[in-house]
């Protein structure tokens with residue numbers, strides 16, 4: 001069974017936006033930009049729609065059949081690298097083929113702009129900070145903001161977008177918003193496939209972008225091809241292979257851990273007024289203009305504030321967090337992550353240990369719990385290494401069997 005990608009066209013459906021639209025599996029899928037940015041939409045090719053179809057194809061095993069043209073380079077890399085790698089990370093993913101009527105191999109006329117996907121979070125602020133001294137042809141010219149699954153509803157998205165727009169205006173950086181309904185195509189969770197999914201809106205505006213920067217979530221030591229990994233664990237491996245003859249993709253920031261990124265961000269004075277890490281949808285929807293940007297108590301606010309507090313910098317952020325609310329329940333948060341095996345929680349606890357962060361030592365049950373945590377952390381690290389080695393050996397064995405055939 002196939003998923004047909006066809007009937008590409010553009011139309012001004014509303015008075016304020018311009019749409020790039022295609023029919024996929026009978027559904028109308030769109031990428032929309034403000035009318036003044038309509039010239040950046042690429043109408044000639046289906047690259048964005050093919051990438052948007054990947055999660056659906058992984059779930060259903062349906063081939064992607066394109067009734068039109070796609071980038072030769074993207075086609076080659078999806079077929080030979082990206083899809084096979086994604087298949088190695090989840091035993092429930094199904095294999096599929098991609099075919100197209102035509103492959104294009106020339107670059108398309110573009111503004112050659114350099115866009116950074118920007119949300120005002122730790123990853124994107126870190127990317128902004130580390131790129132500030134880049135050579136001219138690598139300097140960020142545009143912030144890109146996508147409505148493609150990261151937030152739960154339009155109100156939350158618009159509230160967060162307002163914050164990004166205010167910073168962009170202060171920095172004199174242009175901002176391009178891309179709205180899309182690609183989430184209609186899949187039931188897979190956003191966290192499972194978000195970095196692949198976020199390539200699609202960027203590919204839709206190739207007439208603007210010569211380079212697209214995407215902030216990676218994980219440190220290189222935690223990235224790799226292994227069962228149970230998300231697409232974010234693959235960022236430095238596959239994202240650069242999802243560019244085209246016109247637009248190169250860069251996965252950036254993996255040389256830093258989340259703790260190190262937070263420290264880098266704390267050197268950027270704009271983050272004191274614009275940092276936005278909050279994932280509490282209700283808070284974001286109901287937030288008044290006088291309320292701080294972040295709730296201060298959701299897991300992401302807690303993790304960020306605990307890291308900043310251990311670094312002695314949380315007070316710099318009193319305008320964007322309600323620090324009193326955070327202090328009130330901080331110890332409960334620490335207790336909740338002591339048994340959390342995720343690398344991001346462990347990094348924070350390691351930092352606390354290194355810095356002899358007193359609230360952790362003051363917790364009444366701390367000694368036994370911390371010993372318990374250290375044992376668990378060591379076992380978890382060891383288990384991950386063994387698992388990755390086994391996986392690697394399995395892949396080598398499969399490769400050599402194929403060679404023998």
Ligand SMILES: [Zn+2]
Pocket residue numbers: 277278279280294295296297298299300301
């Ligand atoms: Zn929050």
